[in-house]
Amino acid sequence: MRIITISREFGSGGREVGKRLADELGFAYYDREIITEIAKNVKMDEEYISHVLEKGVFNAIPLTFGHTFSYLPKSAVTATDIYSQQQKVITQLSSKGDCIIVGQNADILLRDRNPFKVFVYADMKAKIDRCRSRQNPGENMTDREIEKMIKQIDRARATGYDMISDTSWGDMKSYNLCVNTTGTEIKNLIAPIAQYALSWFENK
């Protein structure tokens, strides 16, 4: 079973790399599906699951609730349950066949399965431009606001990753291949990345 994990800076086009790579290779693609599955299993809102997993349980508490934990679910479902569900769902999905998983710390959760680990990144300006081109009509964030959001999201990703890994999020040593999408059309990079991954799998 071949597993490719894609970690990515927000706005760098990592998800596009993942989807296109899955099409190119005929691998299954998992991303949001994992959240949906966990939400179903623990009978909780997808949005909340997503916040806990992407931002860590404490960051997921809206600040308006102050420093009390009144927002945390009163049920028996704890953050730990959500994390172990994540492990379970990712392990199950990746056992079905060759796949690509974007985010979700899948590179760490599946480290025993020796995935091919890609990191996708870009210059801040390129990331801001990419975010802007995807804004909904009516959204009018300034470049500064977008940059702040990008940094916040990546900081949260790093925090969540570093909690469960002995390597660091965004440190090239944690990955097999790091791809800078600045100034490129992602679609043109897919065939060589796919070929690189296949060589790596044959090789190991």
Added chain:
Amino acid sequence: MRIITISREFGSGGREVGKRLADELGFAYYDREIITEIAKNVKMDEEYISHVLEKGVFNAIPLTFGHTFSYLPKSAVTATDIYSQQQKVITQLSSKGDCIIVGQNADILLRDRNPFKVFVYADMKAKIDRCRSRQNPGENMTDREIEKMIKQIDRARATGYDMISDTSWGDMKSYNLCVNTTGTEIKNLIAPIAQYALSWFENK
């Protein structure tokens, strides 16, 4: 004119990547030739030129000479001359046609020519093993000694790079593609890296 620059951690196989990539693409390959050319132009010893360029002029002074500068050439040739010769030689060679340049801070010296910038790296253990397999008979360095040497060389490379760049040596943001050679046979990675570079050139 297409220029590929290879920066690399010592012991990661960056030079092998460069040479094989040059063969694969039919590009010229420059590495030691640059030193030879500079040495000829300034009429100095290749070894000394190499030290100045790789380690910076102050690190190149043998410590036994203490903190005086008695070792520095008394002639009119200064470190600045060597650096400007490096710029000149690299610019000349890279103007002859498509090429690959390993090291020499060529990615920075040729930044106006928009080269495709590769960084080659590996885990410390893999680098130690690679260095050991290339030891001359009779050399008996311990793993610790090899690790110390690797770190010293890379620190010197970083210092030299950071002096002339506003990005950092070994920081993925400074490169277009970062390749981890740990646990792989370099020869199997060459075709996809070549394809990636060609796509990038077509694309820009």
